[in-house]
Amino acid sequence: MFKKFEMELAGRTLRVDVDRVAKQANGAVLMHYGDTTVLCTATASDKPRDGIDFFPLSVEYNERMYSVGKIPGGFNKREGKASENAILTDRVIDRPMRPLFPKDYRNDVTLENLVMAVDQDCSPELTAMLGAALATSISDIPFDGPISTTQVGLVDGEFVFNPTAAQKVVSDLALTVASTKEKVIMIEAGAKEVPEDKMIEAIFAAHELNQKVIAFFDTIVAECGKKKHEYQSFAVPQELFDAIREIVTPAEMEEAVFTDDKQIREENIRVITEKLEEAFADNEEWLAKLGEAVYQYQKKTVRKMILKDHKRPDGRAIDQIRPLAAEVDLIPRVHGSAMFTRGQTQICTVTTLAPLSEAQRLDGLDETETTKRYMHHYNFPSYSVGETRPSRGPGRREIGHGALAERALLPVLPSEAEFPYAIRTVSETFESNGSTSQASVCASSMSLMSAGVPIKSAVAGISAGLVTGETDDDYLVLTDIQGLEDFFGDMDFKVAGTHKGITAIQMDIKIHGLTRPIIEEAIAATKKARTYIMDEVMSKAIAEPRAEVGEFAPKIIQMQIDPQKIGDVVGQRGKTINAIIEETGVKIDIDDDGNVSICGTEKENMEKAAKYIHTIVTDYEAGQLFEGKVVSIKEFGAFVEFAPGKEGMVHISKLSKNRVEKVEDVVSLGDVVKVVCLGKDKMGRFSFSMKDVAE
Secondary structure, eight states, X not given: OOEEEEEEXXXXXXXXXXXXXXXXXXXXXXXXXXXXXXXXXXXXXXXXXXXXXXXXXXXXXXXXXXXXTOOOOSSOOSOOSOOHHHHHHHHHHHHHHGGGSOTTOOEEEEEEEEEEEOXXXXXXXXXXXXXXXXXXXXXXXXXXXXXXXXXXXXXXXXXXXXXXXXXXXXXXXXXXXXXXXXXXXXXXXXXXEEOHHHHHHHHHHHHHHHHHHHHHHHHXXXXXXXXXXXXXXXXXXXXXXXXXXXXXXXXXXXXXXXXXXXXXXXXXXXXXXXXXXXXXXXXXXXXXXXXXXHHHHHHHHHHHHHHTTOOOTTOOOTTOOOOEEEEEXXXXXXXXXXXXXXXXXXXXXXXXXXXXXXXXXXXXXXXXXXXXXXXXXXXXXXXXXXXXXXXXXXXXXXXXXXXXXHHHHGGGSOOTTTSOOEEEEXXXXXXXXXXXXXXXXXXXXXXXXXXXXXXXXXXXXXXXXEEEOSSTTOEEEEESOOHHHHHHSSEEEEEEEOSSOEEEEEXXXXXXXXXXXXXXXXXXXXXXXXXXXXXXXXXXXXXXXXXXXXXXXXXXXXXXXXXXXXXXXXXXXXXXXXXXXXXXXXXXXXXXXXXXXXXXXXXXXXXXXXXHHHHHHSOOOTTOEEEEEEEEEEXXXXXXXXXXXXXXXXXXXXXXXXXXXXXXXXXXXXXXXXXXXXXXXXXXXXEEESTTSOO
């Protein structure tokens, strides 16, 4: 027997099955939203992991292709590494849940979410977010839940909750909000320049709906929840803190961290740590916890400086942005490049343009997304933070930052009809000390303009931080947080947008949620900052997109042909189109609707290819003039190729007004001649004349 619970959520049924499957996990629920089915489990190790100073939480969102009736593509018919969508879903599940586990908990915890069936109108990602929180809440794992998550769309000016597939296509907003019973704990958004006040309204409309789901979850926890297990605390003993303060006074610690140079600060802390290691050399228990103790001492010092004294570690005012710089075209020969610097954060973005056939193909669970025309990739090498480690490819953080910047820029990109290119931007992190993802938004916006991409508006991004006190009213919002303030603060509130409105939000916090005044103040602060960045820095480097793509970028000619003539252009086994490509050196893409894109770097060859295609698809009539090459000579006449794969015959009697004894007396192989079409002969071949061209 198992227990079943149901509620109506945004017009569809949310059903939870408890004690039906996976009973050996600490907590498990089989979630059904419409026909979407996700198995969500939470498991924890019996003992803490040795030698770590963090909470080892792992979140997995496992997509199974059988959930949408597909067999995985490629040679390997088994699901491989996680898709980008799965990684982003892992992150959005992790962010609101991580702050709700005990800070001194060191047991391994894994949240597995197995997508087993997908109803395209009921998001499997949302279902997994709800299920992961509920599975953990009913388990014996210490967790201050439950929480709930809601997705919000904006269709024709009206909010829609947990939008369907059709609503997502036309929505101006893709907002995800997670809440506890009292506060908002996570925000993720992509938007088509949605005004700030509308965004705030959407956030708290979602928060209100979350309360209904949490009330539903509370009934499940009350009936099915297990007693939370005891665990070994790894909190730093108070006596260790007291001993450290006797050796390193608060004033000395404040002096150590009060600098705008990351390397100097790290060196100061290293000296303090060595001093303490020497003092506690005989106390192995304290030495084991010294790293965490120094970290917390720094944290308390920085937070006190900011909250009580209104002093930031680098001496800036609370709303002051670090020194800014921007430039374009620093990398030669690429299609577009720009660099954006904010303090010790520096990003260079390079733009590459290609034919639409280079767009990324997607093989995922969302049937509405099969290709991606714009790709933004973010790289974070170890040298950017003065460290050394081998590169193992992008991790979840790099993929997440790339997706955030991609989301921020998508609303301002031109349509395929306006700009028929696939576009890739790559952000290289040269230096990192806080909010490289938002610096990459600024650099990418300028790089796109440098490449001649006619974006509708510049986009800038900035991050706000937060330090809170003992009460909800005791807080301070910081503009442009550096790494230390992110590390020791309570929030990283990233907002990107144009002058008109917001295009992307990502909010990470370390506390149990934010009140409405904090969110409103953070959004206002980021708007002021990004407006300054666009007007005073970015626009002075490049004010608008270049009128044309650069010298080394591919050029594209578009044509529309009758879909019935596609076969004529392609030719038997591709003979005709391959001949055009070989002769002109261009790339040709034709879709099923007859849209032709001719891509190349030399205008003359592109126009030549276009002329060939135009010639091939023309309905030939008597009287039309052509120019072609003599490709075959027979006794009775010459065959002239007037387009690749297209030939017509000039009978010997039509070569000249004078009598011709031998065809070779008038033409030779390879001659380029002008001919006039006479129509088709009895065998259906095109018949040409050279002697009637003048007429």
